[in-house]
Amino acid sequence: MLQTWNSERRLTAIGRAALSVPARQALADRQLIPERTILDYGCGRGDDVRALERLDCRITGWDPYYRSETKLEQADVVLLTYVLNVIENPAERRHTLMQAWQLANTVLIVSARLTWEKSKVRGQEFGDGLITSRQTFQHLFGASELRDYVEEVTGTRCVSVSPGVVYAFKDDSARLSYLAQRIVPDAEWLASEDTTSAIAAVIDYVERRGRQPRVEEMPHPVAELLAHMKPNELRRLVRDSADPEKISEGAKRTTLNTLVFLVVELFQGRGPFSSLPFSVQLDVRSFFSSYKEACQRSDRLLFKLRDDTYIRGAMNASAVGKLTPTALYVHRRAVDHMPTVLRLYEHCASIAAGRPQEWTIVKLKHQGRATSWLDYPDFDRDPHPRILSSYHVDLQTLATSHTSYANSMNRPLLHRKHEFLAQDDPDVPRYRRLTESELRAGLYEHPHLIGTENGWEAELIRCGRELRGHRLVRRAAG
The missing domain is CATH 3.40.50.150 (Vaccinia Virus protein VP39)
Incomplete structure (x- = not known):
């Protein structure tokens, strides 16, 4: 009592x-x-x-x-x-x-x-x-x-x-709309002040989403500016002006996003087609032969998520991320470039236990199913950023844990920052140049020593080097 x-x-x-x-x-x-x-x-x-x-x-x-x-x-x-x-x-x-x-x-x-x-x-x-x-x-x-x-x-x-x-x-439709927003975010529409700019906004939408928007999906100013145009006339203008390659890429991206959404929805209990958010219904109609086919494809994707061999293959094939013997590490700016099954992996973990607000790199284990979000708040400023915290979720047990390094005197740090990012990230060339200069200086000869602040500083001293921003220079004598 x-x-x-x-x-x-x-x-x-x-x-x-x-x-x-x-x-x-x-x-x-x-x-x-x-x-x-x-x-x-x-x-x-x-x-x-x-x-x-x-x-x-x-x-x-x-x-x-x-x-x-x-x-x-x-x-x-x-x-x-x-x-x-x-x-x-x-x-x-x-x-x-x-x-x-x-x-x-x-x-x-x-x-x-x-x-x-x-x-x-x-x-x-x-x-x-x-x-x-x-x-x-x-x-x-x-x-x-x-x-x-x-x-x-x-x-x-x-x-x-x-x-x-x-x-x-x-209302369950509100929950599904929120999930769709997390997985298939609606990009901001271009500002529209006249008919020409409103048409440009629609063209931009078509190139990003891969399909024509319905009037109900348009911001009110855009719909109002285009109300005098016949639908066929607008479609012709878009067809003649939009970049076909961008439309194709947008359609591919939306198709994969829709599959991820349908798997996550199944994770919480899948409903009928009418329960889907309106924009997702239109995506299904545009890129699949039927809702049944879309669900079957998403079910196959979920089955692949359970296959260690398939997951490891996807990690090996991933164009982004740093692969270690135990996990794939990907910067948050590159997450959307991961193979679809790996995006699903991260999304399922976030739905199961919540994704922290502050994180820099996601870690996906390739055996078992566990995800960690790692926070390196100075990733862009520090050539070798120190970890601040880690939030871990085991997808098999849903057990979670949090580790803070705020008071640690010898924090883990990162090397080869370019490997965590997509190759077209504008910071990659600068980060790669630093890695190459560190390799030439012999700083990576003892990899077991450089994973923490103290070990890394000792190696810098041994090699007679110091860092000035993202430049490696000779250490001053004395």
């Missing part, structure tokens, strides 16, 4: 100088937009409320201590930000989540502190958490535990969008 105790929950409401991580994520995912009403349920001191108001969001905040006078009303989006983990009574915790779910018309955004933060939370065990020295309570969730808990209470399939952040959609 749980001991009764009234924790000082108000003390967990910290002041923030910037948006919270979950609010930033939701903003980036276009869940917080001016057209939607937003409720911050358990808003604490209201810093997110004020920040989102400055971004023209229609938001209200309610908190039992700081804003109890706010009238609770339903909203399109409800934010439940770091609330569940401070409630010591499991029954009340569940009730709070259900109340937030009932207040949401479109999506409930739930966030909580995770188990990897345990070193930052000191206290005595109490119930299913800890009492801190400030007499506050913390229940730390596992990344998959949070999603499972929200799914169980709300009775709906949820999406882990990043570690510790879960979206629960009221």
Whole structure:
């Protein structure tokens, strides 16, 4: 039986100088937009409320201590930000989540502190958490535990969008639209001020997507400027002006994106054709003989994902990434250039446990199924960037782990930066020149020594060299 105790929950409401991580994520995912009403349920001191108001969001905040006078009303989006983990009574915790779910018309955004933060939370065990020295309570969730808990209470399939952040959609079509947006992102339309620029915007869309857009897919200004044109006339103009090679590449890219989306959808339970987002329905009609054929091809792709030999072959054939005896490492700028089955590999991991907001390189193991997102915040500035953190998910068990190197005195670092990128990346020539000069200087003669800061510095001294930006120079005497 749980001991009764009234924790000082108000003390967990910290002041923030910037948006919270979950609010930033939701903003980036276009869940917080001016057209939607937003409720911050358990808003604490209201810093997110004020920040989102400055971004023209229609938001209200309610908190039992700081804003109890706010009238609770339903909203399109409800934010439940770091609330569940401070409630010591499991029954009340569940009730709070259900109340937030009932207040949401479109999506409930739930966030909580995770188990990897345990070193930052000191206290005595109490119930299913800890009492801190400030007499506050913390229940730390596992990344998959949070999603499972929200799914169980709300009775709906949820999406882990990043570690510790879960979206629960009221309507399944909204969930699928979000997934489609992550996998088949809608590129920005070109600005249109007259008929000529509106036609140019449509041509650009056709070259990127590989098919003509429907009027319903066009931004309102574009549709308005082209309303006087007959559909056949617009199609003829596009056909005569668009680059056929770009259209072909766009069609190939959209076909592969659609297959990845259908596999990810199956990962969460595939619905009928009518449940697909409108643009994806049009992609299926344009690039497949039928929805059945598209599903069959996506099922074969999923089967390939389970085949170690096929995955290793795809990694060997990949035009991007650094292949080691255990894994393929790819920079985030090159991820879309990976073979389709490897893109699917990364997407499935992100749907299962959430992709962190800050990451630089993804690591895909070729035996078993495990993905890590590695953060090298100074990748572009530092010739040998140091790792800051790693987030790992095992796709077979869905177990997650997080490692921080922030306080490490001898961090791992990277070499041969050009190998992580696509060959047409503008930084590749500069990075390759540095690698070649380091090879000539003999810095890679002892590869087992250079993987950490201390070992690398020792080799630089041995070889009489030092770095100035991305240039290797002789070390000054003395």
